[in-house]
Amino acid sequence: MKNAFAIVTLSALLSACATAPQLAPPVSTAAADVTKEASTPDSAAAKDGQPAPAAEALMASDDAPAVPEVVLPKVELTSELVYRITKAELEFKQGNWQGPYITMLALAQQTRDPRLAQRATEMAMAAKQGPEALSAIRLWRGLAPESDEAIQLQLGFLVNNPDLREAEQVFALRLKQLPAKSRPLAMFQMQQLLLHLKDKTATFALQERVLAPYDDMLESHLIMAQSAFALNDAPRAYAEAERALAIKADSELAVLTKAQVSGSLDKALAVLSDFLTRHPHAHEVRAAYARILIDAKQVDAAREQFLTLLKDQPDNLATLYSLGAMAMQSNDLVSAEKYLSRYVDVLAQQPNDERDPAKVLIILSQIAEHRGDLAAAYNWLEQIDGSGDDKEYLAARLKMAQLTARQGKIDEARAQLAELKPSDQNDLAQVFLVDAQLLRDAGDVLTAFVVLENANKRFPGNPDLLYEFALLAEKLGQMELMEKTLRQVMIAAPDNQQAYNALGYSLAERNERLPEAYSLIDKALKMAPGDPYIMDSMGWVQFRMGNLDEAESMLRRAYAARNDAEIAVHLGEVLFVKGDQAGARKLWQEAQRKDPQNDVLKSTLARLKQSL
Numbered sequence: 001m002k003n004a005f006a007i008v009t010l011s012a013l014l015s016a017c018a019t020a021p022q023l024a025p026p027v028s029t030a031a032a033d034v035t036k037e038a039s040t041p042d043s044a045a046a047k048d049g050q051p052a053p054a055a056e057a058l059m060a061s062d063d064a065p066a067v068p069e070v071v072l073p074k075v076e077l078t079s080e081l082v083y084r085i086t087k088a089e090l091e092f093k094q095g096n097w098q099g100p101y102i103t104m105l106a107l108a109q110q111t112r113d114p115r116l117a118q119r120a121t122e123m124a125m126a127a128k129q130g131p132e133a134l135s136a137i138r139l140w141r142g143l144a145p146e147s148d149e150a151i152q153l154q155l156g157f158l159v160n161n162p163d164l165r166e167a168e169q170v171f172a173l174r175l176k177q178l179p180a181k182s183r184p185l186a187m188f189q190m191q192q193l194l195l196h197l198k199d200k201t202a203t204f205a206l207q208e209r210v211l212a213p214y215d216d217m218l219e220s221h222l223i224m225a226q227s228a229f230a231l232n233d234a235p236r237a238y239a240e241a242e243r244a245l246a247i248k249a250d251s252e253l254a255v256l257t258k259a260q261v262s263g264s265l266d267k268a269l270a271v272l273s274d275f276l277t278r279h280p281h282a283h284e285v286r287a288a289y290a291r292i293l294i295d296a297k298q299v300d301a302a303r304e305q306f307l308t309l310l311k312d313q314p315d316n317l318a319t320l321y322s323l324g325a326m327a328m329q330s331n332d333l334v335s336a337e338k339y340l341s342r343y344v345d346v347l348a349q350q351p352n353d354e355r356d357p358a359k360v361l362i363i364l365s366q367i368a369e370h371r372g373d374l375a376a377a378y379n380w381l382e383q384i385d386g387s388g389d390d391k392e393y394l395a396a397r398l399k400m401a402q403l404t405a406r407q408g409k410i411d412e413a414r415a416q417l418a419e420l421k422p423s424d425q426n427d428l429a430q431v432f433l434v435d436a437q438l439l440r441d442a443g444d445v446l447t448a449f450v451v452l453e454n455a456n457k458r459f460p461g462n463p464d465l466l467y468e469f470a471l472l473a474e475k476l477g478q479m480e481l482m483e484k485t486l487r488q489v490m491i492a493a494p495d496n497q498q499a500y501n502a503l504g505y506s507l508a509e510r511n512e513r514l515p516e517a518y519s520l521i522d523k524a525l526k527m528a529p530g531d532p533y534i535m536d537s538m539g540w541v542q543f544r545m546g547n548l549d550e551a552e553s554m555l556r557r558a559y560a561a562r563n564d565a566e567i568a569v570h571l572g573e574v575l576f577v578k579g580d581q582a583g584a585r586k587l588w589q590e591a592q593r594k595d596p597q598n599d600v601l602k603s604t605l606a607r608l609k610q611s612l
């Protein structure tokens with residue numbers, strides 16, 4: 001009579017007992033990973049010497065790569081076998097790896113069942129015991145030479161050894177044993193495994209020997225082209241790419257590789273342009289051509305290429321995003337909104353875990369806000385659901401509260417902020433900061449001051465909170481507190497140019513300690529030479545010190561960089577004192593058109609007894 005345990009299969013037993021985490025191989029070699037990499041060819045331009053993704057070999061056949069089925073032995077589950085497996089698994093669960101590993105290895109040798117060798121491998125890998133894992137993998141391969149999983153795990157270990165001879169043998173044997181249609185994938189897996197090796201000369205030689213029998217294969221020459229390119233052997237890389245094109249003249253990957261190794265943007269553009277003349281519907285090549293045109297500063301030509309792509313593939317997300325980004329860069333907000341809103345619509349219809357629409361939604365909100373449509377700006381942000389980046393979600397929620405406040409709904413805006421409960425302390429501090437800013441902008445400076453006073457007690461040393469608190473102290477006339485707080489910011493964040501600028505400007509505005517004010521603003525300007533507001537402060541302190549020409553020059557630079565009402569008021573006063581009353585009046589009128597309620601303009605006109 002058979003043992004009662006025999007009704008349980010070995011697979012079921014191992015599955016039920018195994019509780020340790022299943023670790024990935026040291027180097028990712030999964031076919032799904034390679035396919036994913038290959039499905040999105042990058043620009044043909046070289047990036048850090050890395051080869052272009054290998055897509056075409058995987059698409060050469062509609063059939064999935066053939067992997068031989070592992071033949072398993074018939075193993076009778078005796079009571080002793082069940083006991084030893086169960087005992088080993090329980091001990092492994094308790095944190096002991098060595099005894100269970102030896103048991104599984106011994107049982108694998110006894111039963112000739114590769115599943116037990118695989119389990120021994122998993123135990124050694126979970127315990128981070130590389131030599132023991134490799135020993136188990138060798139046994140696993142001996143028991144199941146056709147196991148692709150075992151081969152890839154073994155290669156993952158072998159390529160990390162200084163001596164690559166065993167790895168080379170396994171690579172060569174694997175390619176030889178695989179059916180022809182599966183070799184391209186295996187070749188690219190080999191390439192991926194070898195990418196991280198520092199000795200590029202040894203890597204090149206290994207690949208050259210292993211791929212030599214497959215001289216008639218496109219993939220063989222693509223890999224050699226990319227390997228030669230990593231060695232800075234441009235002539236060999238170019239020759240290999242041309243050989244690949246001779247084998248398959250319409251290969252997009254081959255021409256992308258040829259462009260990549262061509263040595264310059266101009267040559268790459270010529271290679272791709274010539275190919276597109278003969279193959280106008282090569283979408284990946286056209287997309288790469290457009291990206292290289294951008295690198296070459298040929299923006300209009302790049303836009304034409306993306307528009308051509310859009311005609312053939314109107315719902316292509318990459319094309320829509322590229323056109324939207326280019327429109328933003330050229331300040332064509334109408335076109336940017338058209339392409340990016342279409343991007344959001346398409347992504348909603350075709351969800352893609354690798355694409356988070358948050359950045360695009362934020363840009364669309366900014367465009368709507370720019371044209372004064374606060375409701376649309378709010379609606380775009382509302383679509384950011386928090387499933388992606390937590391920082392972007394928080395930024396969207398903070399901005400939504402600000403948009404609500406701008407519509408006069410300050411209580412509702414503050415209620416929205418109160419609902420936010422970020423776990424990160426810095427993020428929570430930002431919520432308090434925005435709350436105070438909403439109150440300040442609504443004219444409730446005292447309440448804003450109290451909010452930040454309490455926030456600074458809760459988050460001591462936070463430079464953002466301290467800086468805003470200092471500005472509110474100044475508005476309330478507490479100059480000593482303002483200066484003390486700004487100096488705290490300088491200690492907490494020595495590279496915060498705004499703290500130096502704010503204190504320097506405050507002193508200049510009050511016409512006090514002008515040499516010190518100049519020194520503070522000069523330090524800020526050295527940190528941020530192109531900041532128009534710091535240039536405005538420098539112009540103002542120069543004016544206070546009586547250096548009218550230097551003041552005018554600096555303020556004109558600031559106004560050219562930023563057409564701001566307050567800068568115009570300052571420059572106008574300098575011109576007024578220099579006797580150019582017409583020039584001053586013109587600037588003040590410009591400031592009034594920009595910001596009719598500007599307090600600096602009002603106080604300046606009143607002090608100088610002028611009217612517009």
